[in-house]
Amino acid sequence: MTTSRRAAKRSPNRQLLREREIVNAARLVFETAGYDNASMAEIAARAGIVEGTVYLYFDSKKDLMHRVIAEWYEGLIASVSEGLTRVVGVRARLRFCILRHLRVYVEDTGLADLMIRELRRDRKFYETEIYSLNKRYAAFVTAEILDGIKQGELGPDIVPEIVRDLIFGGIEHCAYRILSGRGGLDIDLVADRILGTLWPGIAAQKEASSVSIEDRIARLEKLVVANGEES
Amino acid sequence: MTTSRRAAKRSPNRQLLREREIVNAARLVFETAGYDNASMAEIAARAGIVEGTVYLYFDSKKDLMHRVIAEWYEGLIASVSEGLTRVVGVRARLRFCILRHLRVYVEDTGLADLMIRELRRDRKFYETEIYSLNKRYAAFVTAEILDGIKQGELGPDIVPEIVRDLIFGGIEHCAYRILSGRGGLDIDLVADRILGTLWPGIAAQKEASSVSIEDRIARLEKLVVANGEES
DNA sequence: AAACAAAAATGAGCGGTCCTCATTTTATCT
């Protein structure tokens, strides 16, 4: 064995820089063109490299999109987490989550679009990193509901998962207007309406229950009639 | 001008038959493979023709999918319309709509998937025939809500569009479990939970206000006492 | 500085898609 020359290792952050350039370019292209219309050629060009090079850093176009979304999602989760520290009360915190989520569609339309329309259609979405992030994000709402139940502020019988699905599904449907580019949304108004519709159904009843009140009335009225009304 | 020979016109329903064959083949392939994995070559093969021939009857792959979905959607609308004739009462009719829609995801998983994941991502979805059908379909719910408000069974302040978005969005989110192939759904249970969560928030208060109930009780109790309880 | 090897970048081209269009086949009328 001859003493072979040492490997010519480059500074490691040079690779990271390239990666960054590619991800940035990809985010830009995906955001403006959507997935299908975004071509690897254009992403490469914007990163100042040639198409084949991209594949030294990412396995596939889909892989690249996952990376773009994952980075964005992590920022979003951090933002919500931070924001929630400054809100107290179940109702207010739920409203914060709703409004914050609506804001996503207004401010990050392109990426939200990518998330809904492209990422989630993957049959194996539930095995991806994005799904984990998605669960962490949705957990902000379910945790709030569970807490509300424990505090007695929400009814004991409500099912957190259903409320969560109603909230996120409802928001998403409202947001289709934005995603399709037809006009905007008064997100404060929409947040109020969504919570205004849901809250009375999930908040704990202050009074015993309307049934028992009805019973009390029925009993009393029967008695009164029996005794000869207004004696 | 020589008397030119008449055009050799074929029986018109021959074209319709071909069209039918193509649509049927397309539905089958789209349903099982999804949009991206469905190839025009396979659709043509299943219709017993060659790829180019399909383009004599349909403009594009997307056009063909639109046709498949449109036919299915029309059947669905007819089914809901017919079913509603046999249900009375706002709550029961809303529950019917919810349950029927949940059934779509169980029974027509492939097409529902196509609708959500492929059709709606078209930027020009809102100019398509499918969108009109979508509106007609969703109108079953909004009409019910409007009717409920008019009948006094639902609160006067609720916003029908928000309730509609919560319902359809919520159902859709619940149904992702089915679409992704992970287990099924107890749709009766889910329907009950969705309505159970929403209804208390949108139903009109039976009594004018709890104060008046208290008043009624107070008056009655006073009377009863005055008359000597349990005489 | 020169030799050298590993790492990084290249770009031609492969296999696949939807779709077009000049050509051929089929069906109908005189």
Added chain:
DNA sequence: AGATAAAATGAGGACCGCTCATTTTTGTTT
């Protein structure tokens, strides 16, 4: 049968994501 319009064909164009043999760049050793 012969003519002609309608219907069907299938080779190939344009474009895509992706691969890989080749070339260029970079850092280390002598």
